[in-house]
Amino acid sequence: MRARRGTETRTVVTGVIGADCHIVGNRILQMALEEAGFKVVPLGIMVAQEEFVKAAIETDADAVLVSSLYGQGELDCQGLRDKFEEAGLGRIHLVVGGNLVVGKQEWAEVERRFLAMGFDRAYPPGIDLRRVIEDLRRDLGAPARDG
Amino acid sequence: MGDRELWLFIDFGSTFTKVVAIDPATETIRARVQAPTTVSTDITEGLGAALRLLEREVGAGATYARKLACSSAAGGLRMVTVGLVPDLTSEAARLAALGAGAKVVGTFSYKLPASDLARIKDLSPDLILLAGGTDGGNEEVILQNARGLAALDLAAPLIVAGNRVVADEAAAILRAGGKEPVVADNVMPEFGRLSVEPVRERIREIFITHIVKAKGLQAAERFVEGILMPTPNAVLNAAVLLADGCPGEPGLGELVVLDVGGATTDVHSVARGAPTDAGAVVKGLHEPYAKRTVEGDLGVRSNLWNVVEAMGAQAPPADPEISPHAFRAILERFARDVTTTPESAEEAAVDAALAGIAAGQAMRRHAGSLEVFYSPQGPLSVIRGKDLRGVKLVVGTGGPLVFSPFRSRILREALFAPADRASLRPVDPRLCVDSEYTMFAFGLLGELDSKLAVRMLKRYCRPMDEGTGNGR
Numbered sequence: 177m178r179a180r181r182g183t184e185t186r187t188v189v190t191g192v193i194g195a196d197c198h199i200v201g202n203r204i205l206q207m208a209l210e211e212a213g214f215k216v217v218p219l220g221i222m223v224a225q226e227e228f229v230k231a232a233i234e235t236d237a238d239a240v241l242v243s244s245l246y247g248q249g250e251l252d253c254q255g256l257r258d259k260f261e262e263a264g265l266g267r268i269h270l271v272v273g274g275n276l277v278v279g280k281q282e283w284a285e286v287e288r289r290f291l292a293m294g295f296d297r298a299y300p301p302g303i304d305l306r307r308v309i310e311d312l313r314r315d316l317g318a319p320a321r322d323g
Numbered sequence: 324m325g326d327r328e329l330w331l332f333i334d335f336g337s338t339f340t341k342v343v344a345i346d347p348a349t350e351t352i353r354a355r356v357q358a359p360t361t362v363s364t365d366i367t368e369g370l371g372a373a374l375r376l377l378e379r380e381v382g383a384g385a386t387y388a389r390k391l392a393c394s395s396a397a398g399g400l401r402m403v404t405v406g407l408v409p410d411l412t413s414e415a416a417r418l419a420a421l422g423a424g425a426k427v428v429g430t431f432s433y434k435l436p437a438s439d440l441a442r443i444k445d446l447s448p449d450l451i452l453l454a455g456g457t458d459g460g461n462e463e464v465i466l467q468n469a470r471g472l473a474a475l476d477l478a479a480p481l482i483v484a485g486n487r488v489v490a491d492e493a494a495a496i497l498r499a500g501g502k503e504p505v506v507a508d509n510v511m512p513e514f515g516r517l518s519v520e521p522v523r524e525r526i527r528e529i530f531i532t533h534i535v536k537a538k539g540l541q542a543a544e545r546f547v548e549g550i551l552m553p554t555p556n557a558v559l560n561a562a563v564l565l566a567d568g569c570p571g572e573p574g575l576g577e578l579v580v581l582d583v584g585g586a587t588t589d590v591h592s593v594a595r596g597a598p599t600d601a602g603a604v605v606k607g608l609h610e611p612y613a614k615r616t617v618e619g620d621l622g623v624r625s626n627l628w629n630v631v632e633a634m635g636a637q638a639p640p641a642d643p644e645i646s647p648h649a650f651r652a653i654l655e656r657f658a659r660d661v662t663t664t665p666e667s668a669e670e671a672a673v674d675a676a677l678a679g680i681a682a683g684q685a686m687r688r689h690a691g692s693l694e695v696f697y698s699p700q701g702p703l704s705v706i707r708g709k710d711l712r713g714v715k716l717v718v719g720t721g722g723p724l725v726f727s728p729f730r731s732r733i734l735r736e737a738l739f740a741p742a743d744r745a746s747l748r749p750v751d752p753r754l755c756v757d758s759e760y761t762m763f764a765f766g767l768l769g770e771l772d773s774k775l776a777v778r779m780l781k782r783y784c785r786p787m788d789e790g791t792g793n794g795r
Contacts (some may be wrong), residue, residue, distance in 0.1 A: 187459065195698035197604065215459065217514045222604055222696075222705065230408045235460040235514050246699050 186238045186318045189231050191219030194252030198245040201274070205243065208305045213319070214312075225256050229263045238316050239269035242295075249276040250289065257294025269315055273299035273308065328388045329353055329381065330771070332764035333370065333547055334554050335360055335394035335540060337586070338662060340369040342377050343764035344385070347772070350779055352759050354380035362396045366543045390547040391767045395554040397538040399426040400530055403448040405472075406432055406510075407455035407464050412485065414608060415510040416454040419484070419519035421615045423526035424556030425450070434464050435471045443472070448479050449534050452522065453493065453504075456486030458512045469493035473500025480533050484510045484522045505529065519611050527552055555615060557766030558582060558720070559591050563613050564765065565718070565780040566593035569773040575781065578716040579689075579749060580762070581682055581737055583724045585624035585661050588681045589617045590689035596709025603693075603704040610709050616689045621681040623674060623723045624661040627654060630677050633684055645669050664726070675729035679736035682724070686737035691747040706747070712739055714749040718784050720757035730756055731787040758785040 180186065188209060192202050199221050206218045217235050219227055228240050240260075244252060253272060260268050272295045277286050283300045290298035296315065299308060312318070327346055334341040339357040346353050358372035378385075402425040406413030413432040420427050429446050431439050443451070451472065455465035465485040472481065473496050483493045484507040497504040505528075508521040535541055535550045543550060552560075558580065568574030577594035593613050598605055620629045631654060645653075653673045657663050665671040691708025719725065719734045727733060731754050739750040761783060769776035 185459070195696055195703070197698060197700060197703060217457075219514075220604075222606070222698075222703070230411055231514055233461060234408045234411045234511070235457045236462065248699070 180238065180317075183319050185213065185215050186316045187215045187217065187235050188239045188241055188312070189217045189219060189228060189235065189237045190241045190243070191223035191228060192221045192243045192245070193223055193225070193228070194244065194246075194248055195222055196244055196246040196248070196252075197221040198243075201245065202243050205241065205305060205308075208309060209241075209312075212309045212313075225252075225259050228256065229259050229265070232260070232265055232268060233263060237268065239271060239312060242270070242272045244272070244274045244276055247275060247278040249274060253290065253293060253295070269312075270295045271297045271299070271308070271312070273303060275301045327353075327385060329385050330389040330768070331377075331387045331391075331547075332761075332767045333373075333390065333392040333543075334557070334763045335362070335366060335370075335392060335396040335543065335550070336554065337395050337399065340366075340373050341763075342370075342373045343759075343761045344377060344381055344387075345764065345768065345779070347775060350775060350782070352761055352764075352779075352783065353385075355759055355761055356380060360396050362539065366396065366540050367546065370543060370546065389771060391770060392543065392547045392550045393552050393554045393557040393763055393767060394535070394538075394540055394550050395424075396540065399555075400424060400526075400534055400553045401426050401428045401446075401449045402452060402526075403427075403429040403431065403443050403446055403450075404452045405435065405454065405468055406430075406485075407461055408432065410607070411514075412454045412456065412511050415517050415519070416452050416484065416522075418517065418608075418611060418614065419510050419522040420452055420526065421617060422519050422559065422611060422613065423523040423530075424553030424559065424615070425526065426617070426619070435468050440471050440475055444475055444477055447477070449537060450526065450529055451477075451479050451481045452510075452526075453481055453483050454485040454510045456489075456509075457514050458487045458509050460486055460514075462486055462489045465489060465493050466496065469496040473497045473502055480505070480529050482507050482522060482525050482529070484508065484525075487512070515608060517608060517611055527556065551767065551770060554763055555589055555617065557763040558589070559613060559615050560766035560769050561762045561776070561780060562591040562593050562718075564769050564773060564777050565784060568777050572774040572777040574777060575716055577714050578718060579686070579711060579714055579752075580718045580720060580757075581686065581724070581734065583678045583681055583685075583719070583721040583733065584622050585723065586622040586626060587617050587619050588621040588685035588721075589615060590685050591615045592689060592709060592711060592714070594709065594711060594714050596691060596711055598704075598706045598710045599713050600693075600704050600706070600710075603706045605706050607707040614689070614709065616685070618681070618685045618688060621685055623677040623681060624657060624663070627658050627677065630680050630684075634676070634680050645672065671728055674723060675727050675733055678723045678727060678733045682719075682733055683736040686748050687743075687746045693745050693747055708747070710747045712747050712750045715752050716755065717749055717752045718755045718757060719787070720760060720762050722760065725756060725758070725760040734787065754787040755784045756787050758783050
């Protein structure tokens with residue numbers, strides 16, 4: 177990943193990890209990101225870890241946003257950071273969000289586990305996408321956009 | 324009759340130089356002859372021999388108003404393709420080269436280490452396709468690979484078809500190294516989307532301007548108007564014309580052309596390949612509408628032992644009358660001489676069995692696949708590649724198929740099999756044969772008169788009936 181100038185468009189990869197085929201939320205996320213001026217590489221549903229890595233290499237992505245809704249996210253996400261390390265993209269910005277774990281668990285604890293797994297940010301269900309985009313802009317040093 | 328104006332179409336093949344004479348007024352094939360290709364001495368010797376045979380068939384008074392050729396002689400168009408990620412831009416580059424009729428002798432990915440560069444030099448390709456990065460994507464790898472290739476002691480022309488942001492910079496690096504690069508549109512402008520047509524066009528231009536001369540074929544251009552394309556490209560053109568037709572002359576719709584040869588087996592599908600299962604998840608690249616694959620290890624003569632190996636325990640499946648000993652003896656006779664044609668009923672049966680295996684394997688590798696996953700939401704179908712189950716026409720070509728009494732049996736080996744549901748091959752198509760083995764000629768004819776080419780393709784691709792193939 178090369179250093180980007182402040183005004184340059186940031187490329188982000190999105191997708192629903194594992195055997196999960198919930199597409200609607202992911203499409204909304206894609207639209208919101210595009211609206212906010214990001215270039216989105218949407219991988220859709222049932223995305224394997226390797227697919228995220230390959231797409232990020234080819235498109236020189238700045239960040240990867242992983243979604244999961246079906247409760248298996250914790251299993252599916254294990255080792256993802258290592259795979260990016262292995263592919264030479266160890267410093268890529270990794271974000272995860274959705275219904276990440278089964279049952280009622282304390283969010284702070286869930287977040288801690290995902291950050292320990294190597295994600296830079298983790299978001300609980302029902303998060304306001306405006307906040308996700310604001311964080312992403314700040315984290316990537318991306319330009320703000322009017323409208 | 325002899326005074327008629329005829330059009331000639333010539334294929335300088337690796338083994339035979341084939342000449343087809345077409346009468347454009349009556350829209351018929353007047354003659355098809357062949358003589359051994361003479362590329363190691365002078366390509367025009369074999370052509371001359373073929374033309375003398377032709378004269379015997381059509382009489383001395385004929386005039387040849389148009390003369391177009393294609394070629395796969397002298398090793399064909401040998402290409403090396405370079406991309407970034409193996410199943411992304413590397414695969415896109417490979418598909419683009421295959422679609423242009425090339426023989427892909429090497430596919431490389433990521434930053435090329437010194438060992439890969441040395442390997443490319445050893446392969447000594449006719450043409451190199453350098454891709455990598457989506458538009459606006461990775462810049463570093465294609466630039467580094469351009470530097471590596473620029474320093475390589477290799478005269479082959481190059482096409483740069485990667486990330487457009489740095490394509491010109493990559494070309495400049497190559498030019499500074501004394502190379503002749505041409506820039507084309509990216510083979511994968513956006514993630515997962517292929518754009519192979521612009522590269523195919525550049526490949527064809529370079530074939531005409533550089534490759535024909537580099538291979539010592541230009542002597543033939545004293546006689547022919549031009550050697551326009553590699554032979555597999557002419558066959559793919561014919562397949563597209565037959566499927567799509569042209570303005571004023573409808574085609575037959577989506578189809579697959581299967582070309583079984585002595586050294587390789589080619590499959591051309593002209594079909595969108597959209598999933599026929601409602602709700603199936605499609606993964607991987609969206610493959611080209613006109614897709615060609617070539618199986619370099621599947622042929623019924625020079626690659627005969629590979630095919631026998633693929634038969635496995637089934638051998639000999641052709642005929643229970645043939646003893647394993649006789650079967651082996653026939654195989655050995657075929658293997659000794661690549662130009663051997665079957666001489667007895669037993670040999671024809673063995674030949675057909677080999678062709679059937681080659682056809683089945685080649686089609687399995689060409690067609691997409693289906694996997695069923697059991698997710699928490701129930702079973703899910705995941706499709707990769709082209710779903711060809713709905714294709715309604717399969718056309719067979721290639722000597723071992725066209726001239727076989729068992730040709731419909733051979734083609735049926737290439738179809739969907741209930742025991743192998745994962746392979747998305749045509750389920751219930753009509754089977755046709757390139758009856759005069761002249762498909763390449765119609766592909767070239769399309770360059771002159773596409774309506775005539777479509778009409779003649781429709782006339783000469785004939786429905787197949789078991790047992791009638793023996794009349795030739």
